[in-house]
Amino acid sequence: MPPLALTIGDPAGIGPELAAASWALREDEGLPPFFVVGSARLVEQAARARGLTGPVCAVTSPDEVAECFADALPVLDLGDLDYRPGAPDDEGATLALRTLEVATGLVRSGAAAALVTGPIAKSRLARVGFTHPGQTEFVAQACGITPENAVMMLAGPSLKVVPITVHMALRDVPHVLTAELIRSRAAIAAAGLVRDYGIARPRLAVAGLNPHAGEDGRMGREDIDVVAPAVAMLREAGIDAFGPLPPDTMFHAQARAGFDVAICMYHDQALIPMKALDFDEGVNVTLGLPIVRTSPDHGTAFGIAGTGAARVGPTIAALRMAGECAARRALP
Numbered sequence: 563m564p565p566l567a568l569t570i571g572d573p574a575g576i577g578p579e580l581a582a583a584s585w586a587l588r589e590d591e592g593l594p595p596f597f598v599v600g601s602a603r604l605v606e607q608a609a610r611a612r613g614l615t616g617p618v619c620a621v622t623s624p625d626e627v628a629e630c631f632a633d634a635l636p637v638l639d640l641g642d643l644d645y646r647p648g649a650p651d652d653e654g655a656t657l658a659l660r661t662l663e664v665a666t667g668l669v670r671s672g673a674a675a676a677l678v679t680g681p682i683a684k685s686r687l688a689r690v691g692f693t694h695p696g697q698t699e700f701v702a703q704a705c706g707i708t709p710e711n712a713v714m715m716l717a718g719p720s721l722k723v724v725p726i727t728v729h730m731a732l733r734d735v736p737h738v739l740t741a742e743l744i745r746s747r748a749a750i751a752a753a754g755l756v757r758d759y760g761i762a763r764p765r766l767a768v769a770g771l772n773p774h775a776g777e778d779g780r781m782g783r784e785d786i787d788v789v790a791p792a793v794a795m796l797r798e799a800g801i802d803a804f805g806p807l808p809p810d811t812m813f814h815a816q817a818r819a820g821f822d823v824a825i826c827m828y829h830d831q832a833l834i835p836m837k838a839l840d841f842d843e844g845v846n847v848t849l850g851l852p853i854v855r856t857s858p859d860h861g862t863a864f865g866i867a868g869t870g871a872a873r874v875g876p877t878i879a880a881l882r883m884a885g886e887c888a889a890r891r892a893l894p
Contacts, residue, residue, distance in 0.1 A: 567665040568597065598637045599638045619636050724849075766801060770808060844879070
């Protein structure tokens, strides 16, 4: 299998040092071969700032990664940039955008097995011409997929969750939710669990929107008029979906044993239990793409960049999960 492509994200954030830290733990963590897309000099400086002494090897192609991965961190060098942790600027944002473009292209061409994206500063990218809401939408468009058909799943050892709506005000959620939106994104999630996680018949637990799943309409009719019909459509399509369920009783250990993914109606309904259970191992996975794409579930953390305080667990988890999913796709 070709190596994984890992972007550094914003160069002033924690992405570069976590890339180096992940390589330093490659054997202990059993990570597949990967290469960093960014700046060799910057990654080397970030590694030293974290107290790491492992060498960096500049490569010009993913084909060269296998030769040096055991002895040095391979970096596809796209620019000679100094490491200035905690000080984002337009030069760094330009490099971040370039790394995303190049890495996505390499994965789409088959030269790299999967895409793992480091954290970016969206406001900085917007200053240098990035017009997408985030990396997910960029990757989806690059793959010829509409953003509506690129579904975000947060996955960890204890829980997988899919938020049907993501970055919007809570007051807008009831107006955006439709039975078709829930059905479509839940169906994409089910197909992704089959293809990338080897779950032959995924079990989808669908959360209600309102407390107690609306309590027979006493707390709103959305669960009767919108969520329940979506579950019925999923079941008619042969998908093992059930609900709407009261959200406050879905996430304890016994309940989690009964499903493979929780389909949630809004951002915090999904991410609060996910981060409470798997904060250091949470992975952002984009389902519905022709390529494998994962990302550590955290931001740039400019405030602690270069201090050595950033935890490497999410980046390692994102690399490991990307490798596992890519290996399943490579099976005959």
